[in-house]
Amino acid sequence: MTTRAVGIQAIGIGKSFGHFEALRDISLDIAPGEFLTLLGPSGSGKTTFLMLLAGFQAASTGRLLSDGIDITNSRAEDRSFGMVFQGYALFPHKSVAQNIAFPLQVRGVGREEIARRVDAIIARVGLVGHEKKRPAMLSGGQQQRVALARALVFEPPVLLLDEPFSALDKHLRGRMQEEVARLHGEFGTTFVFVTHDQSEALSLSSRIAIFNNGRLLQAGAPRDIYERPQSRFVAEFLGEINLLPVAEVGHCSLGTSGLFEGMRLRAPRHEHVGGRAMLAVRPEHMSVSAEPPSEGNGVAARLANTTYLGAAMRLAFATRSGTPLTVTLPSEVAGRVLARGPDVWVTWSFDNGFLLPEQS
Amino acid sequence: MMMRNRSALWPALALTAPLVLFLACAYALPFLGVALWSVTLPELGTGQYQRLVGDPLVLSVFLRTFRICLVVTVVAVAAAYAITYVWVRGSRLQRRILEICIFVPFWISLLTRAFGWLALLSNRGLFNSWMQALGLIDSPLALVRNEPSVIAGMVHVLIPFAVLPLASAMRAVDERVLLAARGMGASRLRIFWSVFLPLTLPGVIGATLIVFVFSLGFFVTPAILGGGRSIMVAELVYLRMFQSPDWGLGAAISVALVLIVAALMALLSRFAALALTGSGK
Structure with a gap:
């Protein structure tokens, strides 16, 4: 039929x-x-x-x-x-x-x-x-x-x-x-x-x-x-998302970047430049490491809270300025991360972030 | 509903006891007395019941009562269905107007309403005098002291009793079910006949039961508008009891009427239960 x-x-x-x-x-x-x-x-x-x-x-x-x-x-x-x-x-x-x-x-x-x-x-x-x-x-x-x-x-x-x-x-x-x-x-x-x-x-x-x-x-x-x-x-309606307020948004060689806690964070090209914006990253697109990343974006953060979800774990961090960050990792990986102590780097690749106008 | 434990039984009994006591004193005992009369007056035996089934006058009154009540029930329920439909589904203004039309007469005494019809329809009443004044008729039309006027008066009294069960049935209809039928391409008429009417059928059965049972015992309205010509059962009982010293027959007629009503209620409530559970079809 x-x-x-x-x-x-x-x-x-x-x-x-x-x-x-x-x-x-x-x-x-x-x-x-x-x-x-x-x-x-x-x-x-x-x-x-x-x-x-x-x-x-x-x-x-x-x-x-x-x-x-x-x-x-x-x-x-x-x-x-x-x-x-x-x-x-x-x-x-x-x-x-x-x-x-x-x-x-x-x-x-x-x-x-x-x-x-x-x-x-x-x-x-x-x-x-x-x-x-x-x-x-x-x-x-x-x-x-x-x-x-x-x-x-x-x-x-x-x-x-x-x-x-x-x-x-x-x-x-x-x-x-x-x-x-x-x-x-x-x-x-x-x-x-x-x-x-x-x-x-x-x-x-x-x-x-x-x-x-x-x-x-x-x-x-x-x-x-x-x-x-x-x-x-x-962005928020479709699922959990991290929003980092960035300033001095401008084009760079790889796309568009903005200033967050004194560091340039990069994202794919975005037409809204000049002034402030929000850099958005999904929790499952982030990972955690002990060292600052050699390439890609990274933010220093301190672990605040963990939630066990079965297959995955939800880790809540706060950056130096107090901006909350959520990272979801497979439980096994999260276990290793937790063993390293609370002060870590939250990292993600350029492609996984995107810029949003500050008010939207 | 089943009582879960004994402790809940006593408060329930205590709360319903006044009603049970009142019904026993005000209805059951007097009725037993009437039933006793029917087999003892003027002498012990079933003589009055034999008279009842053998007397052509009594039988003709019963037949007339059934005929009038049947017509009254059909007309009142049909009219109430249309009125209720607009009341439940109409605009705000329509609803307000209908509420006034339905409930204000409901609060006015039966007697007042019967005389109101008399004032409207009698030979020198409003209708006939206006029609004569307008030159539309030469002599007054005989609009009262006949069956149609009794029917009109009874329908008028009984419509509100039919409206309430119909309204609750119509309010229970899920609007989305009607929308679904429309979305499938059904016309308004089709939706009414194959969806709305079947869904409100329990209300129609309830309204029919209430109106028919009420109408069987009508006394004031037929007595006034029938003018002694269209005598119904209740009036016949009155005549036997108070106009001629024939208490035995009057009592036998009362008992017969109560039994008929009880049988009808049993029959119709069973039918209504079937229609409600849906196992009937």
């Missing part, structure tokens, strides 16, 4: 509720067949944007195109995008099979064809034997599968998922994530997925769009956005 996936183009979308601006000037291209995640804290506008895509809410400003056709004012029932709701929104009075058959009945598909397609998708999502049960008799994971089957059975060009895993426990969540990734591969439909869980976003998506305060801050592939965030918010 393959579906014709469509691309969606949002151009300057805004949405106000009274005086409250839930979305401001969102422009985003969603490519056909991609797995796009809308990521942000609660109240960031990501769910509002999904509701606009579904057609449940109308945009206050801007336009929405589906494969170049203007759908800004078309109704949800005419767009016919598949949707998986938070809490699944299954029909409690219908059986599993009746739930999945509903969108086909609405489309006037013949009785035999409905039975065939419902049976096929029930087999694909692993619900064989549960056809006659009501949703209340199913586990959370099974309800989730019904919701997915019901949203995919009519082969929608786009599938929208609103925090579908928020009600599942961690173990089940992992399995359902794999399941969704597999279904995306098999159906080839464009998936637009909303979550506030950054690790879920990083592992599932082909692209992530980060929302905050009704604005789209950055969109890109998980690796790009994790390793090259353009703002402090994005």
Whole structure:
């Protein structure tokens, strides 16, 4: 079964509720067949944007195109995008099979064809034997599968998922994530997925769009956005990060450098020069040594605290000026580091740091 | 719910005891007295019950009562469904207006409302005199002292009782379930028939039960608006007890009415339980 996936183009979308601006000037291209995640804290506008895509809410400003056709004012029932709701929104009075058959009945598909397609998708999502049960008799994971089957059975060009895993426990969540990734591969439909869980976003998506305060801050592939965030918010939202305030930012032979505690720390080239900036480095990109590094960046620091995380250890340091630094190391390596005493050098290579504007 | 231990049982009993005592004194004992009359007056035996099933007048009153109550229930529940839909899902202004329309009459005495209908619909009432003044009719229309006026009056009284169970059923419907149906391409009509109505069916059953049971025992409204022509069971009991010294038959009719209501409640509550657990279909 393959579906014709469509691309969606949002151009300057805004949405106000009274005086409250839930979305401001969102422009985003969603490519056909991609797995796009809308990521942000609660109240960031990501769910509002999904509701606009579904057609449940109308945009206050801007336009929405589906494969170049203007759908800004078309109704949800005419767009016919598949949707998986938070809490699944299954029909409690219908059986599993009746739930999945509903969108086909609405489309006037013949009785035999409905039975065939419902049976096929029930087999694909692993619900064989549960056809006659009501949703209340199913586990959370099974309800989730019904919701997915019901949203995919009519082969929608786009599938929208609103925090579908928020009600599942961690173990089940992992399995359902794999399941969704597999279904995306098999159906080839464009998936637009909303979550506030950054690790879920990083592992599932082909692209992530980060929302905050009704604005789209950055969109890109998980690796790009994790390793090259353009703002402090994005950098911090995607995971723990060290921020070193640097002064006298200027270009050098290897890229851009800034002054921190009397030393020049280097980073890849950055256009904001002159004045102050933040040098950002992920904790897992740093290491610890007894000597200042011969090449790469290094900062003298004193160990303040350690946290055992199982496979890894989290070491908290403070620099001479009191700037906190966090380093995560494999537990085995961390053990050796701790044996050397508290005063060490925290080091990282030039490529692993990046400069951020001081206020962002 | 099961009591976990004995220590929790006594406070619970103490708290419910006044109600149980009150019901025993105010309802159970007098009813047993009435039941006793039905088999002892004027002499010991089931003679009054034989009269009850054999008397065409009594049977016709029972039949009329059922007919009126059935129509009243259907009209009141249907009207209440529409009203409640707007009340629960309408705009703020619509909600305020409906609250006034539903609850202000609810606080006014039955008697006042029955006379209100009389003032509106009688031969020299508002409606007939205005229509005559406008020259639309020559002689007054017979709008009261008939079944339709009894039905109108009863529906008016009973709608609020249907609104409350319907409202709680409609409020319990998950908005996202309706959105999901829309997203799958279903029209408004389709969503109503295949999603909203089935989901609110327990409320409809509850409202039907309440309205029908209440309507069976109506006395004041049919007595005033029926004007002695459309006599219902409760009025017949009154006539047997107070207008003719036929206490035995009156008591037998009362007992029969209570038994019918009890049987209906048992039947409908079982049906409602089935609809609620979803194992019925």
